[in-house]
Amino acid sequence: MNCLEFRRVALAEPRRLEAEAARHAEQCDACKEFLVRALEDEARLARALRVRAPEGLRARLLDRTAAARRSRGILALAASLLAAVAIALVLAWPRNDPLALAGIDFVVFEEAQAILEAKPADPGELRRVAAQLGVALPAQLGELRYIGPCPFQGSTGQHAVVKTAFGKATLMLLPDRPLASRAVASAHGLEAVVVPAAGGSVAIISGSSRSLEHIEMLLKSS
Amino acid sequence: MLGSRQAAFEAAVGDCLEDLYRYAYWLCRDRWQAEDLAQETVLRAWRGWPGLREHRAVKGWLFTILYREFARGTGRRRLHVVPDDELHIEPQDHADPALAIDVDRALRALGEESRHALLMQVLGGFSCAEIASALGASEGAVMTRLTRARQALRRTLQPDAGREAKEG
Numbered sequence: 138m139n140c141l142e143f144r145r146v147a148l149a150e151p152r153r154l155e156a157e158a159a160r161h162a163e164q165c166d167a168c169k170e171f172l173v174r175a176l177e178d179e180a181r182l183a184r185a186l187r188v189r190a191p192e193g194l195r196a197r198l199l200d201r202t203a204a205a206r207r208s209r210g211i212l213a214l215a216a217s218l219l220a221a222v223a224i225a226l227v228l229a230w231p232r233n234d235p236l237a238l239a240g241i242d243f244v245v246f247e248e249a250q251a252i253l254e255a256k257p258a259d260p261g262e263l264r265r266v267a268a269q270l271g272v273a274l275p276a277q278l279g280e281l282r283y284i285g286p287c288p289f290q291g292s293t294g295q296h297a298v299v300k301t302a303f304g305k306a307t308l309m310l311l312p313d314r315p316l317a318s319r320a321v322a323s324a325h326g327l328e329a330v331v332v333p334a335a336g337g338s339v340a341i342i343s344g345s346s347r348s349l350e351h352i353e354m355l356l357k358s359s
Numbered sequence: 360m361l362g363s364r365q366a367a368f369e370a371a372v373g374d375c376l377e378d379l380y381r382y383a384y385w386l387c388r389d390r391w392q393a394e395d396l397a398q399e400t401v402l403r404a405w406r407g408w409p410g411l412r413e414h415r416a417v418k419g420w421l422f423t424i425l426y427r428e429f430a431r432g433t434g435r436r437r438l439h440v441v442p443d444d445e446l447h448i449e450p451q452d453h454a455d456p457a458l459a460i461d462v463d464r465a466l467r468a469l470g471e472e473s474r475h476a477l478l479m480q481v482l483g484g485f486s487c488a489e490i491a492s493a494l495g496a497s498e499g500a501v502m503t504r505l506t507r508a509r510q511a512l513r514r515t516l517q518p519d520a521g522r523e524a525k526e527g
């Protein structure tokens with residue numbers, strides 16, 4: 138383990154250093170110093186987050202009738218006043234679905250590595266998985282720039298990068314991830330939509346919402 | 360009278376409730392909403408309790424339920440989240456209000472995913488792998504978020520960190 142790797146690990150999980158990292162800190166004074174500071178920071182952070190819990194919290198939380206009683210109390214008034222605002226907000230608030238978010242994370246943090254490490258592409262496998270999901274991949278999608286398997290949340294999907302008329306998009310065919318209904322997310326300047334497919338789902342991730350719409354429409358009409 | 364199911368449930372979740380509340384508090388930045396969210400979580404946990412196999416992992420389970428409740432966005436509580444630019448720190452709730460204000464500001468400046476991962480780790484004591492499975496992200500992505508989050512927080516937590524960074 139080199140110093141850079143050590144610092145990454147120490148900042149990701151300062152209180153649970155694995156043996157290799159601990160050995161590095163023992164032998165490297167700069168990293169030992171770095172770790173000491175990271176642990177000091179961690180202690181201050183934990184202290185700052187330790188907001189005082191309200192009196193009687195435990196009793197209220199464990200009393201299963203407490204919620205009902207409180208809703209009849211003063212909060213009911215506040216709730217009704219806020220209801221109109223809440224309705225307006227719920228309509229406007231885009232919800233981030235965890236699976237769709239994970240698709241964005243894949244593109245941001247892992248796609249480049251997946252492409253670098255990929256073995257020679259096997260278009261047959263992509264088509265086989267697409268057929269399994271009941272999805273066709275029409276030529277109008279755009280130019281397939283890359284295809285390959287991708288490890289995704291404990292299973293393997295098929296990963297394709299498509300160049301559409303509106304920009305680059307990533308397609309992930311996920312045969313092991315069934316989905317009840319269409320889900321969306323947006324983060325890191327990317328948008329993702331995951332659509333249910335036979336026995337699994339298909340995630341589309343792109344920086345361009347037009348590109349997303351274009352692909353989703355083509356997949357639907359296929 | 361306390362049934363044996365309730366007694367077992369209380370024994371298991373009782374120690375986690377304050378941290379659960381704190382997690383809710385930093386997610387929605389409001390005492391009342393935090394307690395509501397924690398209440399909803401405990402009710403759901405109570406209903407799901409008979410089906411939970413690993414009773415020792417109860418804290419992770421509670422945090423995951425709470426996070427999902429928060430993210431679900433259907434309840435009022437999701438909508439009461441205090442906007443990022445509003446100050447919500449009430450001095451009596453914090454041992455060190457000045458630090459809490461700085462940390463609050465620094466947390467707001469982080470991305471939502473980084474903030475969630477950091478709160479789960481510091482308040483819940485979870486590993487990167489556990490956070491990854493709770494948030495539905497990859498472990499590598501969670502590590503990256505946490506690393507960035509702590510880097511960003513260094514300046515807040517240690518005023519002299521800038522100088523140190525140049526030396527090291």
Ligand SMILES: [Zn+2]
Nearest residue numbers: 139140165168
């Ligand atoms: Zn070193």
